[in-house]
Amino acid sequence: MTTTVLEIDGLSVATPDGRTLVHDCTLAVSAGESLGLVGESGSGKTLSTRAVAGLLPAGFTTGGTIRLAGHDLASLPGAELRELRATRMGMAFQTPRAHLNPLRTIGDFMTEALVALAGEAPEAAYRRAVDLLAEVGIRDPDRRMRQRPGELSGGLLQRVMIAATLAMDPPLLLADEITTALDVTTQEEVMAVIADLRRHRDLALLFITHDLALAGAVCDRVAVMQAGRTVETLAAATMREDAREPYTRRLLSASLPDEAAGIRQARRSDTVLEVAGLRKAYQVRAAGRGRGREELLAVDNVSFALAAGGALGIVGESGSGKSTTARMICGLETADGGTVTVKHEDWTAPARSAPARRARARVVQMVFQDPYQSLDPRQTVRSCLAEAVAVHRRIASRAEIAARVDALLDAVRLAPALAGSRPRALSGGQRQRVAIARALAADPEILVLDEAVSALDVTTQVEILTLLDSIRRETGVALLMISHDLTTVRRLCDHVAVMQAGRIVEQGPIADVLDAPRSDYTRTLLDSIPRPGWTPQRRLPARIVTSGGTR
Numbered sequence: 001m002t003t004t005v006l007e008i009d010g011l012s013v014a015t016p017d018g019r020t021l022v023h024d025c026t027l028a029v030s031a032g033e034s035l036g037l038v039g040e041s042g043s044g045k046t047l048s049t050r051a052v053a054g055l056l057p058a059g060f061t062t063g064g065t066i067r068l069a070g071h072d073l074a075s076l077p078g079a080e081l082r083e084l085r086a087t088r089m090g091m092a093f094q095t096p097r098a099h100l101n102p103l104r105t106i107g108d109f110m111t112e113a114l115v116a117l118a119g120e121a122p123e124a125a126y127r128r129a130v131d132l133l134a135e136v137g138i139r140d141p142d143r144r145m146r147q148r149p150g151e152l153s154g155g156l157l158q159r160v161m162i163a164a165t166l167a168m169d170p171p172l173l174l175a176d177e178i179t180t181a182l183d184v185t186t187q188e189e190v191m192a193v194i195a196d197l198r199r200h201r202d203l204a205l206l207f208i209t210h211d212l213a214l215a216g217a218v219c220d221r222v223a224v225m226q227a228g229r230t231v232e233t234l235a236a237a238t239m240r241e242d243a244r245e246p247y248t249r250r251l252l253s254a255s256l257p258d259e260a261a262g263i264r265q266a267r268r269s270d271t272v273l274e275v276a277g278l279r280k281a282y283q284v285r286a287a288g289r290g291r292g293r294e295e296l297l298a299v300d301n302v303s304f305a306l307a308a309g310g311a312l313g314i315v316g317e318s319g320s321g322k323s324t325t326a327r328m329i330c331g332l333e334t335a336d337g338g339t340v341t342v343k344h345e346d347w348t349a350p351a352r353s354a355p356a357r358r359a360r361a362r363v364v365q366m367v368f369q370d371p372y373q374s375l376d377p378r379q380t381v382r383s384c385l386a387e388a389v390a391v392h393r394r395i396a397s398r399a400e401i402a403a404r405v406d407a408l409l410d411a412v413r414l415a416p417a418l419a420g421s422r423p424r425a426l427s428g429g430q431r432q433r434v435a436i437a438r439a440l441a442a443d444p445e446i447l448v449l450d451e452a453v454s455a456l457d458v459t460t461q462v463e464i465l466t467l468l469d470s471i472r473r474e475t476g477v478a479l480l481m482i483s484h485d486l487t488t489v490r491r492l493c494d495h496v497a498v499m500q501a502g503r504i505v506e507q508g509p510i511a512d513v514l515d516a517p518r519s520d521y522t523r524t525l526l527d528s529i530p531r532p533g534w535t536p537q538r539r540l541p542a543r544i545v546t547s548g549g550t551r
Contacts, residue, residue, distance in 0.1 A: 002030040005172045005204035006052065006089075007067040013047050013228075016059030022047050022228045024064070031171060031202040034194075036215035036236060038208075038251065039225035040457045041428045045208045048225070049174050052206075053091050054081070069171060086117055090165025094177035094455070095370070096157040100149040106133075106160055107145035113167050132163040137189040137538075153318040158182055162190060169201065176208045180455050183317040183484030184528040191218050192536035210457035212251055213530040216240075224248045254458045272343055272445055272478050273306040273329065279337035280324055298324045300502040302338070308445065309472065311479040313489030313510075315525065316499035322482045325499075326448050329480070330366045331357070343445070362392050365439035369451035371431035375423045381434050382419040385409070388441035408437040413467060429460035433467070440471070447471075450482045465492050486529060490514055498522050 006029045013022035022044040029035045037045045051062050054073075066073045069088050073081060093099050100109055110129035114120045120128065126145070133141035136159040149157060158178060165173060173194070179187040195218065197203045209215050215222050219236040226247045234242050243249050280299040299321040306312045314322045327333040329340055331350050340347045342363060351357040368374040375384060385405045393404065409416055412433040423431050432452060439447060449468070453461045469492060472479055483489050489496055490510055497507035498519060506519040517523050 002032070003202075004028050004030050004067075005069060006206065008048070008052070008064070009067075010064035011048060011051060011066065012063040013044070013051055013056065014061050014063075020228070022051070025225070025228075025230050027223050027230060027233065029172070029204045029206050031204050032198050033221070034198060034205040034207055034219040036207045036209060036219035036222040037225060038210065038212055038215050038222055040210070040251070040459055043225040044228040045225050046176055047228075049091075049176055049206065049208055053089065053174060054085055055091075086113070087168050088170055089172040089174060090168065090170040091174040092158070092162045092165050092176065092178045094180050096161040097149055099161065100157065102149050104148070105145065106147055106149070106152070109160070110145065110164055110167070113164070118168065128167070129163075132166055133160065135166070136160075136163045136193050137186070138163070156318065159186070159190060162193070166197065171202070172204045172206070173197075174206050174208075177210070177455070178207075179209065179211070179214065183315075183320075184486065184525055185317050186484075187214070188528040188536045189538060192538040194218075195536060196538070210461075211530070212239075212458060216532070217530040217534045218536060224251070251458060254462050270308050271305050272308045273480070274341040275305070275325070275329065275338070276303045276341070277338035278302040278325060278328060278335055278340065280321075280328060280333060281336055297502050299328070299335075302499070302502070302504055304497050304504065304507060306446070306478050306480055308478055309476045310495065311472065311481060311493040313481045313483060313493035313496040314499060315483055315486055315489055315496060317525075318484070320499040321502040322499055323450055326366070326450050326480065326482050330364055330448055331360060332366075358391065361444075362442045363444055364446045364448060365442050365444040366448040366450060367432075367435050367439050367452045369454060371428075371435040372423055374435060375431060375438075377423050380420050380422055381409075381414070381426075384434065385437055385441060388438045392442035404441070408440055411440060411471065412437045413463075427460075428456055429463060432456065432460075432464055436464075436467070436471075440475075440477075443475075444477060446478045446480060448480045448482070451484070452481075453488060454483065454485060461488065468492060486514060486525060498525070 008025055008027050011022060011025040012020055014020045025044065025048050027035060037048070039045050047056070050056050052066055052068070056062070068084060071084060076084065107126065107129060110132065111122065111125040114125035114128060115122060130141045130145060133144055138144055138156060138159050144152070144156070152160070162178060179190060182190060194205060198205060207215065207219055216236050216239055221233055222236045222239050223230050223233045224245065224247065225231070231245045231247055232243070240252055243252060278299055279301060282296045282298055283293045302321070302325055304312065314325065316322050324333060328335045331347070334350055335348055338348070347360065351360050382405055385408050386401050389401050389404045405419070406416065409419060414430065414433045414437065418426065418430065426434070453464050456464060465488065468479065471477060479492065481489060481493055494510055495508065496510050496513050497504050498513065498521065499505070500521045506513055506517065506522050513522060514526065517526060
């Protein structure tokens with residue numbers, strides 16, 4: 001008989017003011033089983049998981065029963081409860097950068113629990129931590145142990161977070177959107193690692209995700225949440241055939257209309273952005289245990305062009321140079337070589353004066369991956385947009401500013417009633433619409449989207465991509481889309497460039513590159529996309545690390 005590791009029965013979660021956000025959530029996960037928890041933003045997935053981990057905000061209350069390894073969490077004294085959670089479960093979060101101390105090294109983070117909780121000697125904890133980093137596919141783990149979070153990409157940080165959760169050999173792993181920020185090959189590697197762990201350790205996995213294709217491929221069962229309730233639980237392999245709830249069927253069928261022909265007809269031939277021979281290098285810690293530095297070539301001889309009204313996607317693994325390229329175009333990084341030409345003007349050197357920077361910002365605007373971090377939490381939606389309008393359009397009249405703000409809200413399909421809300425009161429999709437509206441306040445000719453939809457659930461992704469397509473048709477703005485999601489790029493872009501290790505290995509029209517790739521690397525990316533019958537494969541040697549050693 002299989003052992004039930006986690007059992008949730010009738011869970012409810014309420015806010016301090018008495019609003020119930022989770023209603024009668026019931027689910028169970030057995031040893032070696034993977035249960036996917038899916039649903040739109042705000043459906044209660046993360047709240048339910050945080051209730052298990054004891055990480056709800058102050059003042060939130062819970063009802064129902066949560067049993068972990070046979071223990072009723074509500075009945076345990078505080079010290080026993082903390083020890084049980086520390087040793088019997090691991091939790092990996094969606095945004096690892098927010099959970100790591102930027103002043104401490106990765107080695108400090110990895111060895112802390114091993115020394116403090118497991119009682120291992122510092123040297124033994126160090127060796128085990130190095131093995132754990134290698135287990136999740138991090139190359140040169142010894143050097144990574146001496147680096148700080150700011151020196152690692154988002155994908156590497158997520159793997160560090162997952163490795164740390166494995167240090168105490170927990171029987172349960174709570175994974176909250178752990179692959180959202182990862183490229184497809186890294187996602188495949190991480191999910192293959194977890195599949196190995198499930199087999200070798202009988203690890204139970206509660207996998208929260210908005211990617212139904214991924215959940216269907218890596219989970220045994222899938223529980224669907226809507227408005228705080230579990231509406232149905234399905235076998236992952238047959239969920240498309242077995243789904244009965246209209247909400248589940250809507251999630252499964254979420255897709256964009258076929259608009260490719262219209263996009264290509266709408267494009268104009270004049271070039272608004274040309275990048276030629278772009279290069280950027282950083283000084284990083286050298287390999288080995290010395291204190292020397294070595295050069296890391298992040299972007300190497302990158303060249304491409306973007307036409308007015310066009311959409312170019314740049315794809316590749318974490319650390320391939322995509323975001324660095326985008327930041328050099330926007331003036332957030334300085335190129336070491338090559339040229340950036342915008343509307344036939346050389347933008348390679350950074351703008352030196354405030355008026356020059358504002359002039360450039362009226363031409364190129366950037367939308368970041370996490371709008372919660374890029375929006376001022378103190379500002380309302382209206383004050384945020386009004387500030388952007390005043391800066392970029394030099395409008396003095398309050399009436400004119402208010403009218404422009406209303407027009408921006410309408411352009412991004414955001415309800416006027418939300419104009420007085422602050423970012424924390426908005427959903428992820430609503431915050432991203434505000435970020436897009438703020439960028440549009442300048443009437444830019446180029447919109448740079450750096451993973452702008454990767455953190456959104458599938459239905460919200462469709463809404464935002466449809467919105468961006470409409471804006472491009474209506475305004476003629478050119479889109480430069482940085483993404484690790486090839487499906488998203490295919491939906492919105494007409495051209496694509498594939499980056500690997502700082503270089504473009506292949507570029508051209510979407511159909512030519514993604515339907516008939518010439519590069520082995522592009523084929524690897526395409527093979528890593530979850531689909532029916534897909535199983536994640538490890539591309540690095542597997543090393544399963546437990547408290548008993550490596551095998």
